Amino acid sequence: MGITKSGHFTEQQNNLAAIAKALGHPARIAILDYLLKVDVCICGDIVGEIPLAQPTISQHLKELKQVGLIKGSISGNTVCYCLDEVAVSTLQSYLSVLSQKLRDHQNQCC
Amino acid sequence: MGITKSGHFTEQQNNLAAIAKALGHPARIAILDYLLKVDVCICGDIVGEIPLAQPTISQHLKELKQVGLIKGSISGNTVCYCLDEVAVSTLQSYLSVLSQKLRDHQNQCC
DNA sequence: ATTTTTAATCGTAATATTGCAATGTAAAGA
DNA sequence: TCTTTACATTGCAATATTACGATTAAAAAT
Numbered sequence: 001m002g003i004t005k006s007g008h009f010t011e012q013q014n015n016l017a018a019i020a021k022a023l024g025h026p027a028r029i030a031i032l033d034y035l036l037k038v039d040v041c042i043c044g045d046i047v048g049e050i051p052l053a054q055p056t057i058s059q060h061l062k063e064l065k066q067v068g069l070i071k072g073s074i075s076g077n078t079v080c081y082c083l084d085e086v087a088v089s090t091l092q093s094y095l096s097v098l099s100q101k102l103r104d105h106q107n108q109c110c
Numbered sequence: 111m112g113i114t115k116s117g118h119f120t121e122q123q124n125n126l127a128a129i130a131k132a133l134g135h136p137a138r139i140a141i142l143d144y145l146l147k148v149d150v151c152i153c154g155d156i157v158g159e160i161p162l163a164q165p166t167i168s169q170h171l172k173e174l175k176q177v178g179l180i181k182g183s184i185s186g187n188t189v190c191y192c193l194d195e196v197a198v199s200t201l202q203s204y205l206s207v208l209s210q211k212l213r214d215h216q217n218q219c220c
Numbered sequence: 221a222t223t224t225t226t227a228a229t230c231g232t233a234a235t236a237t238t239g240c241a242a243t244g245t246a247a248a249g250a
Numbered sequence: 251t252c253t254t255t256a257c258a259t260t261g262c263a264a265t266a267t268t269a270c271g272a273t274t275a276a277a278a279a280t
Contacts, residue, residue: 002233002236002266002268002270003233003234003235003236003268003269004135004136004236004267004268004269005137005161005162005268005269006136008136008137008160008161008162009136009137009139009140010140013136013139013140014136016133016139017133017134017135017136017138017139018134019134020130020131020133020134021130021131021133021134021135022134023126023127023130023133023134024128024130024131024132024133024134025114025127025237025238026114026115026118026123026124026126026127027115027118027119028127029119029126029127029130030119030120030123032208033123035211036211039215040211040215044255044257047256047257050118051118052115052118052239053239053241054257054258055240055257055258055259055260056239057257058257058258058259059237059238059239060238061257074247074257076247076248077246077247077248077256078247078255078256079256079257079258083208083211083212085209085212088205088208088209088212089209091205092202092205092206092208092209095198095201095205096202098142098146098193098198098202099195099198099199101145101150102193105149112236112238112239112240112263112264112266113237113238113239113263113265113266114237114238114265114266135267135268137268154225154227157226157227162268162269163269163270163271164226164227164228164270165227165228165229165230165270165271165272166268166269166270167227168227168228168229169228169229169267169268169269170268171227171228172228184227184277186226186277187225187226187227187276187277187279188226188227188277189226
């Protein structure tokens with residue numbers, strides 16, 4: 001991006017944006033989808049499931065982890081990843097507020 | 111970004127990522143926050159509320175509109191923006207699936 | 221009719237992301 | 251110990267985003 005002026009916004013706004021940004025890539029959605037499909041945990045078999053090179057996937061996993069969308073624990077030779085409640089519920093709460101507003105005012109304007 | 115390989119992912123994954131990406135900037139979160147604060151509609155008074163230049167805000171509004179997070183209708187000299195159900199509920203549904211998984215499996219691994 | 225107001229568009233500089241080959245690291249297995 | 255396996259890191263090239271000044275477009279106000 002260019003020069004994102006994060007200093008002008010609240011911490012909450014920056015945090016929400018960071019989580020959404022991490023979700024904002026099809027490869028990272030695909031990783032989460034795979035997490036859902038294989039039932040919570042993925043230990044070592046992500047590369048091969050997603051058509052990207054290993055370093056690229058490693059980088060995407062790092063970004064998901066950084067914002068708290070997934071967490072990983074080292075298990076010997078492999079790493080085990082699963083969903084992390086932290087960021088999921090943060091973003092979900094925000095969307096709930098948005099959709100509540102939508103329900104309250106049934107398109108009275110626009 | 112670099113060369114995002116959207117061709118490798120499903121339409122749904124690309125769509126979800128696009129919505130999340132649009133949410134993934136503090137200025138755009140701030141715009142939505144302002145929408146919530148002033149009660150659904152914002153007609154012409156966004157610039158001045160957000161510390162960015164008018165062309166920048168116009169660009170952010172365009173991105174929110176493109177993915178269906180807001181909709182705008184021209185009202186004479188000004189434009190009236192409000193939340194759009196389309197993208198809000200799409201992303202909300204996805205997060206519901208994620209958090210349902212989290213609830214089903216209470217951190218049995220990781 | 222002219223000026224003002226509101227917001228979109230264009231052009232562009234600064235910076236961030238994406239993707240991968242090459243390389244590094246550390247545990248597992250032979 | 252040596253090799254293999256599984257990931258993480260580094261260092262780029264290619265491309266996307268962000269921000270804004272300048273300009274344009276169109277309705278409103280004078």
